[in-house]
Amino acid sequence: MALYFDMNKQLPHTDPFDRQLTIGLGCFLELMRMAASANGYSVEMELFPEGEDASGLDNRPVAYAKFTATEPQSDPLFAKVMERRSYKQPFDTGRNIDTSTLAAILNVANSTVLGGSVDPADIAFWRTLTSDALKIEIETPHTYKESVDLFRIGKSEINASPDGIDLGGPMIEALALTGLMSREASLDVNSTAYTQGLAAVLANTESAMGHIWMVTPDNTRVDQLNAGADWLRVNLACAEQGISFHPLSQALQEYPEMANIFAQTHERLAPDGGTVQMLARIGYGSSTPVSPRWPLDSKIGTA
Incomplete structure (x- = not known):
């Protein structure tokens, strides 16, 4: 099997070097490895077999994977795959x-090196910093528009494109019908959609009951794939412990408006060097449904 990156999914404003997208591909590869092992296959992977580019992903393969039949062996975390959120x-x-x-x-x-804290002083610090990072992303027009372009508003849009940022439920449907919820309204800083949307995301960061982060000594493409593999494992471990989990990538994004927050984050979490690859808030939450997904056959082809 060969894994390729879909270049239509690039996020040039919030992820200009495709670092976060590479981490996502690493999450996929680890989940694939877990699933294969549980079903009686070992997986030998060759990462970036035709080379890598630090400036961005391209149409070269991300990985080659060779599957070999073996005795089934299930990773204990694999049992939580359908519960992760x-x-x-x-x-x-x-x-x-x-x-x-x-x-x-x-x-x-x-x-990778994982860290975390549930100390009240640390919680207060990271609540403030992650809230500030969110406000920068939303108040910077080109970065916020990149997210708004990925809004899927209402059931019909979600079903047509089951990716991006799904906004569903009876209230969203009603607001969309009245015109109060739309991409245009979301971009209007004087609109109800904008002000309530900002309040909603800040309510999330301000309710964090702990934080988890991940650091790698270098920042190669392979490091980023490894970060994704371990980040999936962190998500599954949270599910295993009954803890809810929410990545907060804004403070780690590499564009000029975020530079000060980016520097503060690295000074605190990687004072001796390295790259902070991921940051998340954790806490206890209620049950939440699965996110929509593309059908499997829409992503698989044969050579």
Whole structure:
């Protein structure tokens, strides 16, 4: 099998070097490896077999994978695949996370350095910094528009393009019908859609009950794939512990308006050098449905 990157999915404003998109591909490869192992296949991978470019992904293969029949062996975390979520609602601020629970989550990485804290002073610091980062992304017109262009508003749009940022449910449907919820309204800083949308995302960052981060010593494409593999494992470990999980990538984005926040994050989490690849808030949340997905056959071809 050969894995390729879909260049139509690039995010030139918020992810100008395709670092975060490469991490996403690493998540996929780790999940594929887990699934193959559970079904009786070992996977031998060759990463970026035709070379890599630090400035961005291109049409060269990301990975070659060779599957060989073997005895089934299921990774304990694989049992939680269908329960993992990216939780985009406020957490229960009345429930603290035990340090032992955090330690169990931070013990699952294979290739990267994980860190985290549920200390109240750290929580306060990261609530403020991640809120500031979100406001910068939303208040910077070209970065916010990149996200708004990916809005899927209402059931019909979600079904037609089951990717991007899905906004569904009865309230969204009603707002869309009245014109109060649209891409145009979301970009209008004086609109209800804009002000309520900003308030909603800040309610998330301000309810964090702990944070997790990941650091790699270097920042090659292979490092980024390895970061994705371990980030998937972190997400699954959170599900195993009954903890809700929500990545907050804004502070790690590499565009000029975010430079100060980016520097603060690295000074705190990687003072001796390295790259902070991921950052997330954690806490206790309610049950949430799965995100929409493209059909499998829409992403697989034969040579």
